[in-house]
Amino acid sequence: xxxxxxxxxxxxxxxxxxxxxxxxxxxxxxxxxxxxxxxxxxxxxxxxxxxxxxxxxxxxxxxxxxxxxxxxxxxxxxxxxxxxxxxxxxxxxxxxxxxxxxxxxxxxxxxxxxxxxxxxxxxxxxxxxxxxxxxxxxxxx
Numbered sequence: 001x002x003x004x005x006x007x008x009x010x011x012x013x014x015x016x017x018x019x020x021x022x023x024x025x026x027x028x029x030x031x032x033x034x035x036x037x038x039x040x041x042x043x044x045x046x047x048x049x050x051x052x053x054x055x056x057x058x059x060x061x062x063x064x065x066x067x068x069x070x071x072x073x074x075x076x077x078x079x080x081x082x083x084x085x086x087x088x089x090x091x092x093x094x095x096x097x098x099x100x101x102x103x104x105x106x107x108x109x110x111x112x113x114x115x116x117x118x119x120x121x122x123x124x125x126x127x128x129x130x131x132x133x134x135x136x137x138x139x140x141x
Contacts, residue, residue: 001133002032004094005069006104007042009123010035014061015051019123023103028068036074036093040065042086072096081115082108094118101129 005013005024012020027033044062047053053061074093082088087108094102094115101119104110109120121129 001030001101001130002034002097002099003027003126004034004072004090004097004099004102004118005039006035006090006102006106006109007039007046008105009103010039010043010065011046011051012105012123014047019126020105023123023126027103032070033068034070034072034093034097034099035065036089036096037071038074038089039093040071070097081112084108091115091118100133101126 005027009020009024012018013024014021040062043065044058047061048055048058072093073096074089075096076088076092080088081091087106090102090104090106090109095118099118101121102109102115103121103123103126105122110122112120114120119129
């Protein structure tokens with residue numbers, strides 16, 4: 001299975017022990033995991049400014065993510081989908097990676113539920129999707 005992580009889930013994975021960190025850890029060992037370079041930049045800025053992580057810790061986290069996630073290039077979509085243009089770049093990055101699901105906590109993305117065969121899921125909803133995806137019929141996908 002191929003998954004794409006949005007900024008908010010990556011940040012949550014590093015600041016709290018909960019659904020985001022559990023799904024992130026699972027996906028690192030069991031899936032092909034993608035994000036976009038601009039997501040890493042944004043995550044670094046938020047960890048530094050909002051959560052006051054030290055520059056060294058931000059560099060360590062971003063280095064870890066760069067080494068363990070596959071990065072995609074996000075190109076502008078042919079049409080505007082979301083009210084926030086950054087969300088369109090999230091969709092574009094997920095499309096470029098041809099992922100099965102996009103994991104996010106962003107309500108503007110979640111309301112879509114699916115975009116061009118990419119399921120858009122909360123971290124807590126990932127497990128149901130993973131179970132269905134890994135059923136014998138879906139595995140051949």
